[in-house]
Amino acid sequence: MNAPAFDASTAGREVVARAEALARHSDSPDHYTRTWLTPAHRAAALQIAGWMGEAGMSVRTDGVGNVIGRYEATAAGATALVTGSHFDSVRNGGKYDGILGILVPLACVSELNRRGERLPVAIEVVAFADEEGARFQTSFLASRAFLGKFDTVLLERRDADGVTFEEAMRAAGLDPAAIAASPRDPETIAAYVEVHIEQGPVLLDEGLPLGVVTGISGGTRHLVRVAGASGHAGTVPMPMRRDALAAAAEMVVAVEARAKAVPGLVGTVGILKVKDGTGNVIPGEVEFTVDIRSGEDAAREAAEREVFAAFEAIAARRGVGVTARKNHAVRATPCSPRIQDLLADSVAAVGAPVRKLPSGAGHDAMVMAEATEVGMLFIRCGAGGVSHNPAETVTAQDVGLAVAAMLAFLRAPGLSASRAPAGSAPGPAFVRRPA
Ligand SMILES: [Zn+2]
Secondary structure, eight states: OOOOOOOOOHHHHHHHHHHHHHHSSOOOSSSSOTTTSSSHHHHHHHHHHHHHHHHHHHHEEEOOOOOEEEOOOSSTTTOOOEEEEOOOOTTTSSSSSSTTHHHHHHHHHHHHHHHTOOSSSSEEEEEOOOOOOTTTTTHHHHHHHHOOOOGGGGGBBBBSSEEEEEEHHHHHOOOGGGGGSOOOOOGEEEEEEEEEEEOSSSHHHOOEEEEEEEEOOOOEEEEEEEEEEEEEETTSSSGOOHHHHHHHHHHHHHHOOOOOOOOEEEEEOOOOEEOOOOEEEEOOOEEEEEEEESOOHHHHHHHHHHHHHHHHHHHHHHHTTEEEEEEEOOOOEOHHHHHHHHHHHHHHHTTOOOOOOOOSOOOHHHHHTTOOEEEEEEEOGGGGGSSSTTTTTOOOHHHHHHHHHHHHHHGGGGGGGGOOTTTTOOOOOGSSOOO
């Protein structure tokens, strides 16, 4: 007798139920927070490993606690389509961020296993142990370690309770020396694909369940300092003032105006501090942050130049000083056109409209792009597109469509075709590249 047909809505409901179950492994009884190597994190890892085993995968855990399930291809030793995402969270986060990128492909493998179907490529589902870095203020710790990149300086770092990184590893039964010992050979990876909740409102606004990501935005962060002259709020006449906050306010609006002028460009001032701010004193010094992002590095760099030129002009006109310090910069990561096309075909194959969009948030795919060609599939985010928040939500129907689309993607004949010589994919020497 034939196995019953695949039912996307059942698969979607099962994934959502699993996400709910995993969210119960939380560092806090009051909300969902799961940080690297806490008891809740280790319990979640065990649960994920159990589900991988049930789906017919061989399961291993690597040096930083990544859980890796492998479903073999028709032939032994085949290259692997690597797919996954993270199972740590921000504090008081949403239970679908990261998790969907593990559970959706897991549901696909489970279906293949049920049918007894093998593909020309092996499938590896990687549950990355730490992406948000909430416990040790790390950045992409797990995906970097997956590729054999690990900065041993981290071992000394302490969490909020004073526990060192190394102590946390040893308490979890992990050996720091094992991390760099087995870097993944990029030649064994066919491509990397990450399914992720959109974390924004674009698909929701357009009434679309799925999106194909064109690239992950690059971005810069600056700390800007405006120096004016403080004075008595009652005694200094308006024409004689050099108000740092009034100047900063104009600069904030200049960031917004410049970002609004170019589609795909975003600019944000998230922090603004008045030094010694007092109700009856003219602000003498103000600090604020500027975060500018775009999928196009050239567009972002042009915007930065113009924004800082505008700051200079505002400062000159108002007789204040302005200085800026860059404290973060990351270049955009384009998704592979080949993977985008395959994902678009798969989305169309399940009857959903194809919408391509950039990712404004960073993901493990940015790191994986240093080793192989990457792609991402977004799932519509409910509740106004809010993420990194307990209100984050998805529908089982959308998730079911994502499972069906990923299944179509994995079975696509084009996927096993030899990998395009992607310019972004460096040779085997990549593991020695400085951080
Ligand atoms: Zn995430």
